[in-house]
Amino acid sequence: MKLFAVLLAALALASTAGASDPWANARTVTEVMVDNSFEPDHLTFHSGQAYALRLENHGKDMHEFTAADFLRSARIRDKDKLVNGGTDIVVQPGQSVTVFLIPGPKGQYDLHCADHDWDGMVGGITVD
Secondary structure, eight states, X not given: OHHHHHHHHHHHHHHHHHHHOTTTTOXXXXXXXXXXXXXXXXXXXXXXXXEEEEEEXXXXXOEEXXXXXXXXXXXXXXXXXXXXXXXXXXXXXXXXXXXXXXXXXXXEXXXXXXXXXXXXXXXXXXXX
């Protein structure tokens, strides 16, 4: 009977641990950066859902995921990965960066690469 009680307590503890960690069930969304575009060029997130935003730079140039309003309104776990006052995520050529976030208010947000928007590296983000 003691063993059953211990197992039951362990199961209860394990189920509440995941519930208290908002990042435990984060959905992965991958954005590929190439010279000079985002693939895909539009991302959709659900408000309140945790995400692991994986940014992969497959290009030869450094690229930035610049989404000032989106990033400022989101709850970001990895704030140390944000630059320029929290408006950009920089990804070096051949590298990737993953940022855990929970999107803010529903709406449409601009996305661009601060260094290559003049060359068409633009996109959008929808939070529904």
